Amino acid sequence: MSPPAPLYLCGPTASGKSSLAVEIARQADGEVVNADAYQLYRGLETLTAAPTREQREIVPHHLFGVLDPDEGCDAMRFRELALPVIEEVLSRGKLPIVTGGSGLYLKFLTHGPSPLPTGDPAHRERLAALSLNELVERLKHLDPVEAARTDLMNRRYVTRAVEICELSGERCSDLRDRWETITADVGNKLRGIFIQRERADLHQRIHRRSAEMLDGAIEEVAVLGDASETLGMAIGYREVRELLDGGIDRETCVERIRTATRQYAKRQETWFRREAWLKPLVWAPDAAVPLNPALRLAGIRF
């Protein structure tokens, strides 16, 4: 018997999340729910290293390939997609195994959204015309408290804070403080594990996987129509596009994908390390799927 709450399974890209998720699901009467920003998209299974057809036949998989390439997405939309799916799986007495590496998306799911306005493209376009300095000055004027704790070198964050003030008519800092208070002890009720691999091991896996996926990824990108702004930022998509446009050769393409993937994996590790409620699961190089340690960490009897 498993507690009636989802199990979160996180880890950097190429750490082996998908195969571990399948094994856990098989043992614990569970179903896999995607928490990966780019595996939500249809038609990019290879590029995004989505679970294989074989894996999906073993246990049910949800939220893979549910978005069209030209659809946009954000953390809130993901939350709204995932919540009913998780509820539905639980209602059938199954264990949802929420698997993915998108830290912000997962955080929206586990900690809920703060009451902030959704980004408005037209408004963002107006803000994009301003210099960073002008944005910073505007934020300092609208909300000095938020300005003092925002990374003022990060244009994205400054833009977002200004946007929140202007769209809501309230102070960004007030809205965010409210959420911080509400979610302070949410982590205590969650259970999740994150896969830890030695850096060199992870790099080797990324190296190998990048080469293996290239042909399939090229095919996927070639038949793809217009990509949404969200999808256009996917690692691999940009590089393969450039390859198809003749800007770079194959070797350069793979190398760039490898580099970008390594850097992404490092950012993921930083994110998950900070999430104190996640229990680390060490997966040694060349070791088999660590099913029993994972079940133990998850508190599942076996």
Next chain:
RNA sequence: GGCUCGAUAGCUCAGUUGGUAGAGCAGCGGAUUGAAAAUCCGCGUGUCGGCGGUUCGAUCCCGUCUCGAGCCA
């Protein structure tokens, strides 16, 4: 075989009129609640090819050797 140029961080290179050196990329660390596979911040990791010489002091000048590129034979 002769001549010329080059050899400096993991890679590509800059530099020191002689006082043991710094950029980009890679790498490492961090931030991160509606763009997040995004965005941003911090950190130089080095027998300055080897061995001799000149000098108070050589990565820099001189000699020699090794390796690489080119030119002439």
